[in-house]
Amino acid sequence: MQKSFLPSFFLALLLLCGSSYAGGKHDFSFKVSRGDAFYKFFFSTGLSGELLTRLMSSDKRAQRLNNIFPGDKFRIILNDDHSLKEIVFSPLTENPLNIYYDGNNFTYEKNDARSNSGLAYTIVNIQKSLNFDAKKAGVDAEVVKMMVDHFSWELDFSRDLRKGDRFVLSWNGGKTPEAMIYIGDRKTIALFSHTDTQGRKKYYTANGLTINDTFAFAPVKYNRISSGFSKRRWHPTLKTYRPHRGTDFAAPTGTPVYAPAKGLVKYVATLSGYGNVIYLKHGSELVTVYAHLSRFAKGLKAGNRVKKGELIGYVGSTGMSTGPHLHYEIRINGIHKDAEKISLEKRSAVPNSKMSGFQKRAKRILFELNIK
Template sequence: MPLTKLRILTDRMTGAERRLGLRTLVALSSLPLFGVVAAFGLAPDTNTLDTPPESITEAIALPSLGTARNASFVRESITQSGDTLSSVLSRMRIDDLEIQRVLSTDAVHQLASSIRAGKRIQATTSQDGQLLSLQFERADGANLSVRRQGDAFVAEADDQLIESRVVMRSGRILSSLFGATDSAGIPDKIASQMTDVFSTSLDFRDDLRRGDTFSVIYTVNYRNGEPVGADKLLAAEFVNAGKPLRAVLFRDQSGREDYYTPDGESLKKGFLRSPLEFSRVTSSFSNSRKHPVFGFHRAHTGVDFGAPTGTRVKATGDATVAFAGRKGGYGNLVILRHHSGYETYYAHLSAFASGIRPGRPVNQGEVIAYVGSTGASTGPHLHYEVRIGSKPYNPMTIKLPGSAPLDVAQRAQFLQQTANWSEKLALLRGTNLAALD
């Protein structure tokens, strides 16, 4: 229809007619929109409860789960109280023959005798159960890794994750040394090192006084941020009855380590005052004593130290083992041959330390045996003698040789290396010490 005619018709429509036409146009234009909306809804009063469910099953192909020929399996266990290394490995279902092969490895054999509760052991085996490797979490120091090599096993320390940190602590004695070090949080290993360092100048059996103070600087090993054990005493001060004793560790160019005063004087005397850390003299040196076993009088050529069976016996000086075995009334006996013709005897022993045999060199303070009651003995004690040219002398009164001093070159190196520890000891000395027991 021509546009002119449409306008004329529109003009002739009444107002009511125009309103009706407009409503119709709006309604028709809305139909597509509501139609789209309705397509996504449901008709009123539609019942969906009666619609039956329909299951669709489809087969899906799964990949093959075949085991690789060289697959390995890892087993892990935590050592418990009363465990042996053999029992832990048996609990992990390791073959008995494999266990025996592992235990025959020297490093593992040493670990087996000192296994502690709460440590992790991890074993890797092949598909048929053959042991491939072991990893031990040790109480201190590096982990020990053991790997298969043919029909045998080899062990090596894994120290990549070990970190050493310096710790400084102080304490005051109220009743006992180890009670005070425990209260100060100082490990027994460090306390023992401190007694060793000062043992040539201080008798820890008789010389301790209430109120004595001490300070120690030492290292602690950490693995993955967790402490795994104390390591080494770096410096120490012990004030006994108002008299200060100080020690710092010095390592020379050859790697040998010894303790000195901050002024460079050696603390390592020619001989220790006692071969035991803690004991009591039960029988002194005498030219005539009634023998407790035989009943007649005879010379007592040494000093008897009373101590429990198993107490560690230490070499009183650098020496070479001249004898280690059983000898008459001495029972189990170790004889050490020192420089300048000195010999020391250690008798009535319950056992010898590992590796103690004639010809082996030993260092001062090294454990050589353990207290016992073998031979002509009425109870556990150590009989200790000092001889020069086969003639016995009183170990408590004889004047024994000292250690050689540092030479000029070593002294300069010493002062440079130990200045830091001396300063830290002075810092600890200036702090207020809490009463510790």
């Protein structure tokens, strides 16, 4: 008894010492941030440059490890002796790739757990522009237009889009995606479809609201409409008939002017006819114009984003104007519209009775896509 006890005791001690000799961690997890590179993670586990070179030349699939983006994840698993056992690469929006190492050879295995869940994705990785890169990714023009129409409410495609930003489309049959998600450096905008009882499909943010904004009728507290939209109006200064392609709200000089809906400041300038003028862009097609202002809100400049109800300027009579008023225009794709008659799409919500199902589905999609 004594004889057999001792050796097994020493064996246990040896095993304990053996594992403590090998030391520390054997399982490393990494999440990619901007500017990260795979080799940094690889070296931080103590693995050698020589092994990295062998890994990279082992298969063309290894090149995928050099093409990583914020949000992607890695796991590097080592054997007890600190040699490489396995690398698990989990890109944000693709199936994980497992690479096993037996000391001589690397074996690759694409884990398709996610494709079993039935979700299909398209990833548009921005290198040039949404139009260019979406076409390259096989997204048809109609869907691209839909993406622009929606995301333009929160994203200025000419200023905000960066190389490396991504759009993810999740498909569930049909010609339009189930979800459209923008993943940028500074923000993520996720939109999910909901089809109403009449079969109309719309996109909503995770809180169940459409991304557009409801317009206030007037951007100013006014006394009266001194001149409406008309194709032929006597112009007292020019002494001729000219179209009046806006609505004049009479109000005292200095009356604050507010953005009637969230938007982007496109243009702040002083022109001969309009005087001090502001152009706001709302979504992809709609522009509003505010003319004859006495002054602009402090700090207002092109590129600013404004909220609904945010101060943008003050009523005045600058430019070609006969008295203090706000000249207000609404243009859709460059065509002037009558602010008194037009009915613009309001912000809408997923009905209460459908909300919990909608939000569950939205959460599931984000989870499957490994977002947040």
